[in-house]
Amino acid sequence: MERKQSRSRSAEQPPIPLTARVLSFFLDWSIWGYIAYGTVYLLNHYWYVAYIDWYGRLTLPWWGWPVVVIATFELALLSHSFGHSLGMRAMGLMPAAEGLDRPALRKRRLRHFLASHISIMPLGIGVWASPSEPWHERLSGLRLVRLPQREEWITPPPRWYRTEWGIMTLAILGLTVTLGWHVTGIHLRVLIAGAARPARLWQGLTHPDFTFLIYSDPWLNDSIVGALIESIFMALLATIFGAGIAFVLSFFGARNIMAGSLPGLIVYGLTRGVFNIFRSIESILWALIFAVWVGWGPFAGTLALFIHTIAALGKLYSEQTEHIDPGPLEAIAATGGSRIEVIRYGVVPQIVPPFLAFTLYRWDINVRMATVVALVGGGGIGRLFFYYKDQLDWAKVGAIIVAIGLVVWLLDYISGRVREKIV
Amino acid sequence: MNWIASLAPRFAAAGRRLSIPLADLLVLAYLWAIGTCFTSFILYGEEAYLLVPWWVMALAVVEGAALWESFGVSLGMRLFGRWLSREDDSSPSLGQRLGYWLSWHLSLPLFPLSFLDHEGQTVAERLTGTVLREPPADAPRGRWYRTSSGWAILLILFLTSGAAFGITKVNLSALIKGAPKTAKFWRSLASPDTSILTLGLKLLLETFFMAMMATVFAVVIAGPVSFLAARNLMRGPLARPVYFVVRAISSLTRSVDAIIWAIIFAVWVGMGSFCGALALWIHSIADLIKLYSEQLESIDPGPLEAVAAAGASRLEVIRYGIIPQIINPYLSFTLYRWDINVRMATVIGVVGGGGIGWRLAAHLRSWQFPEASMLTILVVALVWAIDYVSARLRAKLA
Amino acid sequence: MPHLAIDHLTKIYERGKVLALDDVSFSVDKGEFLVLIGLSGxxxxxxxxxxxxxxxxxxxxxxxxxTELTALPQRELRRWRRKIGMIFQQFNLVKRSTVLANVLAGRLGYVPTARTLLGRFPREDLERARRALERVGLLEKMFVRADQLSGGQQQRVGIARALMQEPELLLADEPVSALDPATSHSILKYLEQMNRQDGVTVLCALHFLSLARRYGTRIIALKGGRIVFEGSPSEIDDAKFKEIYGEEAEQVEVR
Structure with missing residues (x-):
């Protein structure tokens, strides 16, 4: 191990925190759990080995679960003892192997593996008891150390795809793609064979019918341009009011402003939590909820976009506020400014340009979303789209897609140019 | 050859002259239309864009623009940084302004004449001895609320939001009256139906894999294609058209939402997660091409020069000059897109794209709120987790 | 036969019709340290x-x-380019790559493309890189990302990259104008060392006359794309200086 021997100028290292150790092990364990799941899934896909019920749940015999848990645990221990595992790499750790020849190292690794059973197996007692140097490390002499910084390297480390963790990453990626291929039911044959199926669709989409571009369709009492205007204004209203409310709320979600008192921190946590939860629910789902609440129509769609805008912009704004330069704030506080004055004269001037840029960016997204919220009763151009789609009138659908594409692209282009000017 | 080159600044000067009245006409026409919409909404309770004959409106807009530009500093003039002054930078007299207003009407039809002038002066400027030029640095600048443009912008904002209320049919009483209807929904959020937890998890996994597959295969396509969409790499008579075609296709594809793509693919390959993955895939390709190529356009050209000077071949210049500069941003954008794809995957099922969205929308539509709330909680958990992971990894890559 | 001969060289930039070089001719002998001076542009x-x-x-x-470089096809030209090292005003390093990767890029003209695309440089090139970095005193920084270095260190990496080419001719495009005076001298000393020890012919564009006098064996002054002076450093007097740099110029001493 000439190579490993002098890989870095090792310096005095502070002890590795307990959380890093524990997390790195649990990461390895869950990776093996994922591999086990994937393997069983794939095995089952080709040869029916385990019973999967109607809901797609994997059912194992009573002894099956303990076997899986213990087996993955053992595998995690193995990968922890016999190499540089992905879990260690993710936590920025590596096994120290300085000044050892190959047989000695192998012996130590075996000892490390065996000792881990005494140290980790019984509820990790050996780790809790001595966090800075757990029992299995003390018994085997194989320590965990921090990854050396680039400045400390003497020879380059092996290329990432030749390390244990690199191979593991590739394996997981490969497994995920294979698994995803089956889980999402990808059939290239269907894609190719089905290409002719939507012949009428292609026929219609490539020969768009602009009859109702300006004149209203008597059935819907709306035209493409009229509905597009409706969509744009839905987005506009949602953006303007959403941005206004997000602006006010964002200060409650900025750590540097709210820190200092316990109630402040609680408000901060709550605001951020609400932002995150509301943001995670897409506008379309909000539209479903508001369609129940205020009835079908553009108002429901506007409200849906509005709620999602508040949450999304609120988060972006808060993060921006957290990154401001504290100097001016100090200066204003030093002249005896109140908390509100500090915000007005110290914070606001710094955040206005990025806030405007974010708002324009959000406006783009809202225009695009406004075209689809109609699906669940939101009004706007989407209402026409889904009406014609249900009528299988693909030529009119094609016209709408062209119109949407052009308008969204145009607004995107304009807002992009304006954003360039602002930032 | 020389006179062709000398045309370029003429075109620029004349183009700027033309842009000012066009911008003003556009602004005034918009103000008129939106004002009409607003008034009709207030008066009659329905939207209309024309209350007076169209020629009255057209006349008012044209005259308004002429007067605005002659007697004040119009929004267009502000946008393009020009104002009306005499040759010696002093303010024109009232008579000159009046003359400018009268001859303004001539200058649009006679606009081509201004190409003859090397500064692009229009007929109106010539006749009245004024010139549209950049204001001197020491020109007095009023606060925004004391300028006509400031008021125009304020009016636009006010009328637009007013009209928007009408167009989007805002109905606050419905918002308040309808609230009890959703009480059941909020209550069930606190008591989710845990019996569909495992089914939900399975659907969640499917959703996750949809996003994963879409992202992975989008990178495979968008990575190489992004080089064709980078302005700085695509120079020359053959490459430029390719650049424009790739850019146009990808930006049009991008502006059509993934949900609309899902509808098209639902006809093509049938409903299910394959359809959803395909829709996300198409949209991701277009989006990633844009993000990637913008990154390529902002690379530092210095290293390319240095590597070429050392005798590197074209491929080596890409490998050693470009790739090291873009690899981290590319990965970071991919993670960002992955995050978005997971979000989109949770709703693409609404139109038959498979995954958890299908089930969730069905429950919501049929008012089965305990089931819906269980699935909502799962969606929030997944999106939250992916958002966190993606943000952490991106912070590492920066 | 001179080492490098420039014969009636003219360059007109298409865009904007700028005449950048106007009928420039001169020749350089092997082992010279030729300094080009003149205003920016x-x-x-x-x-x-x-x-x-x-x-x-x-x-x-x-x-x-x-050999007429201007008549060579691209493939041939690349073979000749490896004899010509170049260092730049803005260093032109790949900022995200390690110092080692930047230095190894100097060998791209020697190693077959099929190997370099996989990132596999021969072992002797790694050794050569180590020696080049040792020579510019940056062995410690071998695996550090280039953007972590100071300006002077980055330019030394640029020199190491040029050393990797084992050049016969070194082109230096204002190598010190982005650096402070003290660092400037240390960089130019490396160039002087290459010139004296390895016999590399150096063509160095400089901004300051004092630096040109200190390091150049011969000076060529350009103004508006034409040669306005050619001769030894001592021949530049005040009148010549005014002619090159314009009437308002003052001599600035860089120590």
Missing amino acids: SGKSTLLRCINRLIEPTSGRVFLDG
Whole structure:
């Protein structure tokens, strides 16, 4: 191990925190759990080995679960003892192997593996008891150390795809793609064979019918341009009011402003939590909820976009506020400014340009979303789209897609140019 | 050859002259239309864009623009940084302004004449001895609320939001009256139906894999294609058209939402997660091409020069000059897109794209709120987790 | 036969119709340290880039050891370019790559493309990189990302990259104008060392006359793309200086 021997100028290292150790092990364990799941899934896909019920749940015999848990645990221990595992790499750790020849190292690794059973197996007692140097490390002499910084390297480390963790990453990626291929039911044959199926669709989409571009369709009492205007204004209203409310709320979600008192921190946590939860629910789902609440129509769609805008912009704004330069704030506080004055004269001037840029960016997204919220009763151009789609009138659908594409692209282009000017 | 080159600044000067009245006409026409919409909404309770004959409106807009530009500093003039002054930078007299207003009407039809002038002066400027030029640095600048443009912008904002209320049919009483209807929904959020937890998890996994597959295969396509969409790499008579075609296709594809793509693919390959993955895939390709190529356009050209000077071949210049500069941003954008794809995957099922969205929308539509709330909680958990992971990894890559 | 001969070189930039080089001719012997001076925009950078054809000249010819570089096809040109090292005003390092990767890029003209695309440089090239970095005193920083270095250190990496080419001719495009005076001297000393010890012919564009006097064996001054002075450093007096730099210029001493 000439190579490993002098890989870095090792310096005095502070002890590795307990959380890093524990997390790195649990990461390895869950990776093996994922591999086990994937393997069983794939095995089952080709040869029916385990019973999967109607809901797609994997059912194992009573002894099956303990076997899986213990087996993955053992595998995690193995990968922890016999190499540089992905879990260690993710936590920025590596096994120290300085000044050892190959047989000695192998012996130590075996000892490390065996000792881990005494140290980790019984509820990790050996780790809790001595966090800075757990029992299995003390018994085997194989320590965990921090990854050396680039400045400390003497020879380059092996290329990432030749390390244990690199191979593991590739394996997981490969497994995920294979698994995803089956889980999402990808059939290239269907894609190719089905290409002719939507012949009428292609026929219609490539020969768009602009009859109702300006004149209203008597059935819907709306035209493409009229509905597009409706969509744009839905987005506009949602953006303007959403941005206004997000602006006010964002200060409650900025750590540097709210820190200092316990109630402040609680408000901060709550605001951020609400932002995150509301943001995670897409506008379309909000539209479903508001369609129940205020009835079908553009108002429901506007409200849906509005709620999602508040949450999304609120988060972006808060993060921006957290990154401001504290100097001016100090200066204003030093002249005896109140908390509100500090915000007005110290914070606001710094955040206005990025806030405007974010708002324009959000406006783009809202225009695009406004075209689809109609699906669940939101009004706007989407209402026409889904009406014609249900009528299988693909030529009119094609016209709408062209119109949407052009308008969204145009607004995107304009807002992009304006954003360039602002930032 | 020389006179062709000398045309370029003429075109620029004349183009700027033309842009000012066009911008003003556009602004005034918009103000008129939106004002009409607003008034009709207030008066009659329905939207209309024309209350007076169209020629009255057209006349008012044209005259308004002429007067605005002659007697004040119009929004267009502000946008393009020009104002009306005499040759010696002093303010024109009232008579000159009046003359400018009268001859303004001539200058649009006679606009081509201004190409003859090397500064692009229009007929109106010539006749009245004024010139549209950049204001001197020491020109007095009023606060925004004391300028006509400031008021125009304020009016636009006010009328637009007013009209928007009408167009989007805002109905606050419905918002308040309808609230009890959703009480059941909020209550069930606190008591989710845990019996569909495992089914939900399975659907969640499917959703996750949809996003994963879409992202992975989008990178495979968008990575190489992004080089064709980078302005700085695509120079020359053959490459430029390719650049424009790739850019146009990808930006049009991008502006059509993934949900609309899902509808098209639902006809093509049938409903299910394959359809959803395909829709996300198409949209991701277009989006990633844009993000990637913008990154390529902002690379530092210095290293390319240095590597070429050392005798590197074209491929080596890409490998050693470009790739090291873009690899981290590319990965970071991919993670960002992955995050978005997971979000989109949770709703693409609404139109038959498979995954958890299908089930969730069905429950919501049929008012089965305990089931819906269980699935909502799962969606929030997944999106939250992916958002966190993606943000952490991106912070590492920066 | 001179080492490098420039014959009636002219460059007109298409966009904007700027005449950057106007009928420039001179020759350089082996082992010279030739300094190009002149104001910014006088054509120094264009001239240097026309020699290794990073910029294609509009007309005129460039000879290196009797071979006409301006007539070579691309493939041949790349073979000749590896004899010509180049260092830049803005260092032109790949900021995200390690110092080692930047230095190894100097060998790209020697190693077959199929190998370099996989990132597999021969072992002797790694050794050579180590020696080059040792020579510029940056062995410690071998695996550090280039953007972590100071300006002077980055330029030393640039020199190491040029050393990897084992050049016969070194083109230096204002190598010190982004650096402070003290660092400037340390960088130019490396160039002087290459010139004296390895016999590398150096063509160096400089901004300051004092530096040109200190390091150059011969000076060529450009103004508006034309040669306005050619001779030894001691020949530049106040009148000449005014002619090169314009009436208002003051001599600035860089120590």
